[in-house]
Amino acid sequence: MSIPDTGPESGGKSRNPFIQLLTPAGVRVPEPHYDDWLKDIDGGRLQGLYRDMAVTRRIDVEATALQRQGELALWPPMLGQEAAQIGSGRALAPDDFVFPSYRDTGVAWCRGADFADLVKVWRGNAPSSWDPYRLNMAPMQIIIGAQTLHATGYAMATKFDGAETATIVYFGDGATSQGDTNEAMVFAASFQAPVLFFCQNNQWAISEPVRVQAQRPIADRAPGFGIPSVRVDGNDVLACLAVTREALDRVRSGAGPYFIEAVTYRMGPHTTADDPTRYRDPNELEDWRTRDPIDRLGAHLQSEGLFGDEFRDQVRAAADDAAAGLRAACTGLPDPGELELFDNVYSTVHPVLERQKQHYARYLAGFEAAEGGQR
Template identity: 50%
Template sequence: MVQLLTPDGERVANDDFEFTGSADDLAGYLRDMILARRFDAEATALQRHGELGLWTPLIGQEAAQVGSAHALRAADVCFPSYREHAVAMVLGVPLSNLLGLFRGTDGGHWELLEKFKNYQIVIGCQALHATGYAMGIQLDGAVGNDDSGQNAAAIVYHGDGAASQGDVNEAYVFAASYNAPVVFFCQNNQWAISEPIALQSRIPLFQRAQGFGFPGIQVDGNDVLAVKAVTDWAMERARHGDGPTFIEAYTYRMGAHTTSDDPTKYRESSDEEAWRGRDPILRLTTYLRNLGAVDDAWLAAVEDEAKSLGADVRATIAELKDVTMDELFETVYAEPTVALESQRREYAAYLAGEDA
């Protein structure tokens, strides 16, 4: 497992990977992780107050998301699942998009976001989307150019549970067959809802990539330095035309799978306590404090920023406008289809029957 920062906040060397950023970069990553955790906590509270229908907590996975998101360049494209809130924040996605999706006021039609595609609720389908898009990048000649600034790649996020899905494995096959410029970023948070990783795979997930014919690597998903370094390497491979890579970010889902889940029914509290000692925010804070890059005043300023973010998130709820079913039907396709019109009429008849 690639690790550059221990849980105690000590820098360690790795023969193959090195974090080349500055202390200022790391302070920025720490800020991103703190703000992402605050956004996540606010959204969870909003769901508990009935303002959101559901929420998918990210707590514990901030380093995996922030570190990988900072490895993306302007031409790269990200295909998320439904938990990549920190990735969305780093890439500048309006938080109202995320809140609206889980409130039911946004059908997920985020056409204007070219760099960060829509959240996918259907588990694993985004792996096929990303692979197809990467094949298109390749056909467009945006891979392997001497001028690296012209090159692009795709990155797709999925969990350990999704690695058991047929769609995801089909994406691996196509990516390998066509040497597609795509990085599969698997956040192994140990649990596919209530099923532990030990029941999903007899070997570490990253070793599966070898069977498909491309490299797999495991990284400490709570170490933002290591995640950034490994994702930089994988994205560069893709951009240069060297094909796909599988990254297993070994982390832990500190919260529930969703707000409708109760992890106390299937997890031991001792496991959660053990992982709290590996908290990605605490370890980076410790390192930067010892380095003299952050202090109490800096952390207090970020906390004030987090409080302001929380207030903005709560205020956003009142600004989200409900949409009608007619409006949702209109945004499924650019042009209506016979099947869609049939469904629209069926729904209208259902409403008329209820009213009667």
Template identity: 60%
Template sequence: MSPQTTPITDTAQDLELVERLMAPDGTRLTHPDLDRFVADVDAVQLRALHRDMVVLRRIDAEGFALQRQGQLGLWAPCQGQEAAQIGTARALAPQDFVFPSYRETGVIMARGAEPADFVRTWRGEEGAAYDPDRLRCAPMQIIIGAQSLHAVGYAMGIQREQTDEVAVSYFGDGATSQGDVNEAMIFASSYGVPAVFVCQNNHWAISEPVSVQSRYPIAGRAPAFGIPSLRVDGNDVLACLAAMRWALDHARSGKGPAFIEAVTYRMGPHTTADDPTRYRDPAELEAWRTRDPIARLEAFLTARGELDDAQIAAAQADADTAAREMRAACIGMVTREPLAVFDGVYAEPHTGLARERDAYAAYLRSFEQEA
């Protein structure tokens, strides 16, 4: 399962240099290495993965709408990346700890996020995000690639305490150009820690295409650090599940870190502050629509008589319910008074903090005077 070392010159070639278990049309493919990692996966489990992806897409659309309606300051869409997120996250054990970037809505969903957990950060409310201990998931990281270092540090702790955990870091293709990711892989390899790196190569680091960031498959970098890697079709949820099971098994068995490159595509903007029409060819977007991860699994299950219209409708109903609950949680949030940001900073009164509070209060009063 070594990554290809052939230079990538176009998107079509990029898609051929991946491991997969399911073709874009839903045809089941055999794989000499990956099949054994999903031998237990039956139709019930596949329908659950389908339902997860449908719910995730609806949550993502609702987050986008809430931002446009002024309820959220920002939203980072993940449409198109449902298989990469759900497939890998559903392979995790309850005790594993995740270090996500800002786009892993599907990962926190799979880890048990509640409706408010999806929006609290983007609304800027008290509590930042969610309870990291309950979800076994660190707060979403906005600094590109920083979470890879956090994951490796945590994995070094796992190694010393000899617990049955794996630390998992998620990041995008753009993050692989950051020093943090490369330094994290150096430490992970040098100390042989139980860590898994998951790179969601969605082809765009804001407006920078992956072809500029790397002429060769990103997964090919990991072996140079002494880390085995796998380049998988990120729109194939079954392959993503298998790849993550392989990586987790490798790390948990004391063999050290593993690296996955999930080749997928960001269908929407980088964030709601971005306009992808300024840098992306519409034809490329349309080509990726034919590789939709949800449609792929639906085709696979339908052809086997394992998914019907009623089951698809039930999944959509669950998705609509999740979106309603998320919207209600968002709109129902009570924002603290601005000056409350100074509460609880120190256990005892602090003159420096008092001066800052007074200055901020004067700043807020200036808006009342202007009105």
């Protein structure tokens, strides 16, 4: 259903509706239009969505612990955003191409990323994450909003090639204030690029609340560029799945770009270098805890008789295995060689880069010579 949006995510200024199929209490709300996009979601698939969210949350918590223990230099938590990422991620077809931000661990999980892929950048072992051609997912982007331009350019190319695929790009509410994101929407609308803009409005652009940078719902911006949009409850995995499926189908059909605003909440810090207690009212966090996406689906499964002890134990075991796998992959990563920084920057040898590599090699050799002389 569409419900009035009067919570903290709107700053109390708007009553713009958003799509919700599962209430915070776990009650399934019939919605004829979007129910058609969920006809294949039986009890087993509902359990699968729950398992995905529980496992990715455990991965996120484990990665945060690894950073606190000095095993990772930094980690961007996705705590609270599991429904938006798993719901949309499970809507993707294998041939679709993803352009993520740095926080989209759940989407990477859906695309089949290995544990080492999730952490090697944050450990400093590699300048990039996964093989983009294996996952059909570009490397994570740290520059805010830059991936929207990459996605639009890629989508334009697929259109010129005649490919019937969709491109999806993920970004946060803060990225909508960046020029790159707005320029990407201009190009996408002008060339009717098959790209889906997926904004996870988690209420905070680092320490800046969304109500400061957006006086109206973010989804209202896209129509100004000529891009239709929809607002969805980002803590409702079923709504995110249905809305994204429909949007991707529309994009693939040649109808041009589309924009989804998933209204969710970042329950943790912006990154592990951030302290949200300095700028966030604890009452706000507690209010959003009542809308927890995993608890919501768990309550629904309970009401359907799908959350017995056996299933609970299976999920717990899967989460434990994932946490152990992540830790082992992280601590087992080999230290990079001193000159690997120059590898794989270009597809072929570049003379300027090769000269820099030689200079750096001589610089390092100087230390070895000095140490030898001291002996």
